[in-house]
Amino acid sequence: MKIRNFCIIAHIDHGKSTLADRLLASTGAVTKREEREQTLDSMDLERERGITIKASSVSVIHHYAGEDYMLNFIDTPGHVDFHYEVxxxxxxxxxxxxxxxxxxxxxxxxxxxAYLAIESDLEMIPVINKIDLPGARPEEIALETEQVLGLPAEECIFTSAKTGAGIQELLDAICAKLPDPAPRKAGDEAPESDDQKTRALIFDAKYDDYRGVVVYFRLFGGKLKVGDKIRMMGTKRGFAVGELGKFKPKMTRQKEPMEAGEVGYMVASIKTLADVNIGDTITLDNDPAECALPGYQEPHPMVFCDFYPSGETQFDDLREAVTKLHINDASFTYQPTTSEALGSGFRCGFLGMLHMDIIQERLEREGNVSLVQTAPTVTYEIEQRDGVVFEITNPADLPDPSLIKEIREPMITAEIITPNKSIGDLMKLCDQRRGEYKKQQYLSETRQILDYELPLAETIYDFYDKLKSITSGYGTMDYQLNGFRRDNLVKMDILVNGTRVDALSVIVHRDKAEYRGRVLLKRLKQEIDRHLFEIPLQAAIGGKIIARETIKSVGKNVTAKCYGGDVTRKRKLLEKQKKGKERMKRVGTVDIPQEAFMAVLDTGE
Structure with a gap:
């Protein structure tokens, strides 16, 4: 049986998951009874939000030109935050x-x-989907695809994943155009003898409470069967294969050996999460390969925030939930941290704001933990006067200003596709966010591509929302990290009742510090409840206070019980109340709600 391994890639909401559903139905992998929308999106979170978060693999059989073909395909996410999954x-x-x-x-x-696929040296089949829509322009879009990506317009296959039009033509093209499985991948420098030996790439894994770690793999060479003694080439740990199977689309156990080119899952009584690394190579223990398959580049987190346990959740519960989730999503990183205000927790790294939001929800749902989350920040590069250069992900870690020579912030190169009528407003937005114009090119008569260099810190919160608002939902953006750049940056501390709160510290541009400080204090004033004493809120750069707001105390009429009598009695009660409030201000604590930690993201624009 011939094998074809491919994945479905696209921009978000272009119909990948619906197309995957149609491929499953057309090949008989799911019955009419089992059909449902987003079949491969197994998480409730994916169904609620209507997006793909995790890449899902499946194996189906298609009959073409008198032969059976095994099609192993992966439905991938479309949002920029999940490009590591792709x-x-x-x-x-x-x-x-x-x-x-x-x-x-x-x-x-x-x-x-498309560029990711070209870099990986993959054969691409362009598909123009949703041709059943009233506003569909398949021929025009095919020419646009040729102009932008260089894929011939005549090779585009017109489909409607909703109605099933063009699906059989697509299945036949997959069998005819895509190459047979290769015994090695790009960048593989192993000797030719390794092509015959068992080498499998771990492309995903998940933790099961009853079976341990379930490993998802693609076999590049050799065979693998139940009972084989295997070795993880990265961790040097050995295991015995207890179960092998395929996704059809449910996990289906198989007894016959796995052949080269096949994709499946494996259970091997792997109890410790540290024993499995995504991108590691599996080989046989008694006949090992010399070289591992080239794995994956380490993901570079773009956004960082702290997670702390709250309510009845203990630190150990949070640690277990974070560790289990990391094995399922290698692009999410974490390390222990402590805060005077919030106790022990984890400093976590994410690929973007949506990724951070998804991880928080998955921890609360799958790990059954309650969290307090601090405001997201980015990585900054610090050069001290003695020449030492290091990175920080938390403004609270910034050294004394007298030791700092310069602070460098991460820059991104953003490629924004926008309708012509929105260009002026979009350029104004980029200028407000300290962006630097690079170039502009025409995509079609109605749309253009704008290239800007922007500080990452200015884009992580509401930039994408404002982009969508300005372009009436038609603008899209992709970005790449572009190193660090020096700028006039300072650390702004927030003092609540005279106490510096590390979790509210933020690094800002000096020219915007006073404005940002005033906006932040006004937000905090709304979020923090009134107490029995007056609470001063201050923004400071070093020892200089640049903004202040005051939360008034809750008033209590202590003279209400006085019915007449000498006025000195009322004065005595008021004086006693005044002294009590002064004492409370010194020893009292201010309860800061979760919403207050996110207030630092409000740019006020």
Whole structure:
């Protein structure tokens, strides 16, 4: 039986998951009774939000030209925050289906994912989807795809994943155009003898409370069967294969050995999460390969925040939940941290704001923990006067200002696709965020591509929302990290009742510090409840206070019980209340709600 390994890539909401559903139905992998929307999106969170978060693999059989073909395909996410999932999926394939919406055309992530596939040396089949829509322009979009990506317009396959139009033609093209599985992948420098030996790439894994770690792999060479003694080439740990199977689309156990080119899952009584690394190579213990398959590049977290346990959740519960989630999502990083105000927790790294939001929800749902989350920050590069250069992910870690020579912030190169009528407002937004114009090119008669260099810290919170608002939802953005750049940056501390709160510290541009400080204090004033004593809120740079707000105390009429009598009695009660409030101000504590920690993100624009 011939094998074809491919993945489905596209911009978000261009119909990848619906196309995957149609491929499953057309090949008989799911019955009419089992059919449902987003079949491969197994998480409740994916169904609620209507997006793909985790890449999902499946094996189906298609009959073409008198032969049976095993099609192993992976449905990948489309949002920019999950590009690491896409890059991992591409490493396990020889081909890719590039889906483009016939109404919306080529978008930012369409371009980014196409370049990822080209870098991985994959054969691409362009698909123009949603041709059943009233506003569909398949021929026009096919020409646009050729102009932007260089994929011939005549090779585009017109489909409607909703109605099933063009699906059989697509299945036949997959069998005819995509290459046979290769015994090695790009960048593999192993000797030719390794092509015959068992080498499998771990492209995903998940933790099961009853079976331990379930490993998802693609076999590049050799065979693998139940009972084999295997070795993880990265961790040097050995295990015995207890179960092998495929995704059809549910996990289905198989007794016969796995052949080269096949994709499946393996259970081998792996109890410790540290024993499995995504990107590691599996080989046989008694006949090992010399070289491991080239794994994945380490993901570079763009956004950082702290998670602390709250309510009845203990630190150990949070640690267990974080560790289990990390094995399922290698792009999420974590390390222990402590805070005077919030206790022990974890400093976590994410690929973007949506990724951070998804991780928080998954921890609370899957790990059954209650969290307090601090405001997200980015990595800064610090050069001291003695020449030492290091990175910090938390403004509270910034050394004494007298020791600092310069602070460098991370920059991104943003590629924004926008309608012509929105260009002026979009340029104004980028200028407000300290952006630097690079170039502009025409995509079609109605759309253009803008290239800007922007500080990452200015884009992580509401930039994407404002982009969508300005362009009436038609603008899209993709970005790449572009190193660090020196600027006039300072650390702004927030003092609540005279006490510096580390979790509210923020690094800002000096020219915007006073404005940002005033906006932040006004937000804090709204979020922090009134107490029995007056609470001063202050923003400071070093020892200089640059902004102040005051939360008034809760008033209590202590003279209400006085019915007449000498006025000195009322004065005595008021004097006693005044002394009590002064004492409370010195020893009392201020309760800061979760919303207050997120207030630092409000730019006031």
């Amino acid at each position: 890059s991992r999926a591409l490493q396990a394939c020889e081909g890719a289906i590039l889906v483009v919406d016939s109404a919306q055309g080529v978008e930012a992530q369409t371009v980014a994912n």
